[in-house]
Amino acid sequence: xxxxxxxxxxxxxxxxxxxxxARLDCKHTGKDFIYDCALQISREGQPVTGLDIRIGADMPSxxxxxxxxxxxxxxxxxxxxxxxxxxxxxxxxxxxxxxLGGPVRDQLLLHYExxxxxxxxxxRSAKSPRK
Amino acid sequence: MDEYxxxxxxxxxxxxxxxxxxxxxxxxxxxxxGQQGFFGVGAYAAGIxxxxxxxxxxxxxxxAMVCGAAVAALVGxxxxxxxxxxxAMATLAAAEMxxxxxxxxxxxxxxxxxxxxxxxxQGFRGIRWVFERGVEPLDFLALVWGxxxxxxxxxxxxERSKLGATIRAIGEDPGLAGTLGVDVLRLKLCVVxxxxxxxxxxxxxxxxxxxxxxxxxxxxxxxxxxxxxxLIGGLxxxxxxxxxxxxxxxLLEGTRVFQGYRMIVFGGLVALLLIWRPRGLLDExxxxxxxxxx
Numbered sequence: 001x002x003x004x005x006x007x008x009x010x011x012x013x014x015x016x017x018x019x020x021x022a023r024l025d026c027k028h029t030g031k032d033f034i035y036d037c038a039l040q041i042s043r044e045g046q047p048v049t050g051l052d053i054r055i056g057a058d059m060p061s062x063x064x065x066x067x068x069x070x071x072x073x074x075x076x077x078x079x080x081x082x083x084x085x086x087x088x089x090x091x092x093x094x095x096x097x098x099x100l101g102g103p104v105r106d107q108l109l110l111h112y113e114x115x116x117x118x119x120x121x122x123x124r125s126a127k128s129p130r131k
Numbered sequence: 132m133d134e135y136x137x138x139x140x141x142x143x144x145x146x147x148x149x150x151x152x153x154x155x156x157x158x159x160x161x162x163x164x165g166q167q168g169f170f171g172v173g174a175y176a177a178g179i180x181x182x183x184x185x186x187x188x189x190x191x192x193x194x195a196m197v198c199g200a201a202v203a204a205l206v207g208x209x210x211x212x213x214x215x216x217x218x219a220m221a222t223l224a225a226a227e228m229x230x231x232x233x234x235x236x237x238x239x240x241x242x243x244x245x246x247x248x249x250x251x252x253q254g255f256r257g258i259r260w261v262f263e264r265g266v267e268p269l270d271f272l273a274l275v276w277g278x279x280x281x282x283x284x285x286x287x288x289x290e291r292s293k294l295g296a297t298i299r300a301i302g303e304d305p306g307l308a309g310t311l312g313v314d315v316l317r318l319k320l321c322v323v324x325x326x327x328x329x330x331x332x333x334x335x336x337x338x339x340x341x342x343x344x345x346x347x348x349x350x351x352x353x354x355x356x357x358x359x360x361x362l363i364g365g366l367x368x369x370x371x372x373x374x375x376x377x378x379x380x381x382l383l384e385g386t387r388v389f390q391g392y393r394m395i396v397f398g399g400l401v402a403l404l405l406i407w408r409p410r411g412l413l414d415e416x417x418x419x420x421x422x423x424x425x
Contacts, residue, residue: 019245054134063337063348064142064380065356066393069135089393095343107262109343124252 026119033088047080052101144275148333150360150372152326160302165222168229171349173331174338181260195335196328203327233346254345286369365411367418
């Protein structure tokens with residue numbers, strides 16, 4: 001009967017949210033599309049420690065077709081820094097999904113271009129492209 | 132259940148809506164490469180409703196379905212004057228036009244110190260209604276499959292009704308159905324609108340699952356997959372497209388053997404199946420045989 005409870009979500013009430021910011025720095029390991037990533041998580045400019053972070057990824061051009069198995073990020077000695085290894089299926093643009101739990105609960109999406117050199121944030125023109 | 136399994140099952144559920152919409156058109160005799168456009172309309176409409184207008188998710192889904200049906204009917208009006216491949220090309224062109232419209236669509240408002248709304252190619256961030264209410268992934272999975280169960284049941288009963296038989300008749304032989312007094316164009320238009328609403332419902336749930344959408348989410352790749360799901364699964368029953376999605380995501384994703392070659396395997400699977408079983412795994416003959424055994 002869980003699906004009946006699920007349907008009850010449609011009518012549920014109050015919202016709560018705690019906004020966080022994230023910065024991602026990924027390096028190619030040399031193996032096909034496996035990256036070692038360092039994450040900096042902050043909230044109102046302050047690093048956030050003690051988080052439970054799950055990282056997944058999806059390709060925007062093929063939504064839901066390439067679900068990357070979410071991995072748990074491990075905290076490092078630097079406050080607000082976490083590390084995780086991402087195993088992607090192919091190079092290209094990926095939407096990296098961060099699900100934060102613990103002291104801050106949030107869900108963030110970061111768009112990065114992955115290739116053999118590493119990963120860079122995707123920068124798109126604010127204006128619509130002319131075709 | 133582990134988070135990855137929940138993610139895959141949610142994706143299967145979400146894609147099943149758009150696959151079912153392609154199936155509905157296929158049994159009415161029309162091949163659409165454009166259902167991703169209505170999926171996108173639903174995603175944007177529901178996102179605007181909940182994230183910008185502060186409406187509850189239920190209303191967001193209703194608005195998405197109404198918008199999806201209306202846009203599909205607008206596309207269907209001229210496109211249904213075409214037949215076969217020409218109709219397919221028209222739906223593809225319409226979906227691309229919709230995607231470009233999403234790229235040109237800028238409407239943002241300030242909510243709680245944050246800018247929310249569609250921002251052209253930058254996408255539409257902050258569709259956080261589901262997340263901000265503390266809905267866990269397992270609960271969202273239950274919502275998606277609960278709604279899908281309602282849709283599948285409704286389509287199952289529709290197929291066993293006189294209306295369902297009439298829809299199959301216009302798909303098999305529109306000329307003959309017309310001579311028997313069926314208003315073929317009007318019925319096909321209703322099917323196109325219903326399929327648009329169904330795809331839009333899937334899009335609305337996708338937007339709330341992802342919290343972010345962008346025009347590229349709704350490009351031709353999704354349209355091709357959608358059609359392939361319905362064709363692989365079979366045109367004999369509404370469970371066919373669900374089987375098609377489950378085969379692609381469940382089997383290929385679940386095994387993880389094919390990794391980056393998955394698209395090649397998927398393409399090969401589609402080609403083989405279209406030769407071996409042109410109307411899919413659960414085609415009319417298999418469904419008839421299964422019903423005869425009960």
